[in-house]
Amino acid sequence: MLLTPEEVADWLKVSPVTVKNKYRAWGLRSQKVGRLLRFRERDVVAYLEANYQ
Template structure:
């Protein structure tokens, strides 16, 4: 993986597992956290690089 992450799209479940929170927490908090979702139809997906940026800014 290159510095800054990839453009790989992660599901809500993958993000929740990574952050060790529930899917409900991800769905309710992504706006508060400032993470922009990518819509695939009606489904939410998140860029890996956006999650890494959030973690660097808030927990790095």
């Protein structure tokens, strides 16, 4: 399942702008769908498990 930056921001409790500006620094893998930025749910879960346990 692909998540929008807004959905990822809800999970991480940050603003969507923060997700768009920081996802590379955080090491979150992204995918482009046309011009839109999307994130795989499993990549976000893996990021959370690696960094917030």
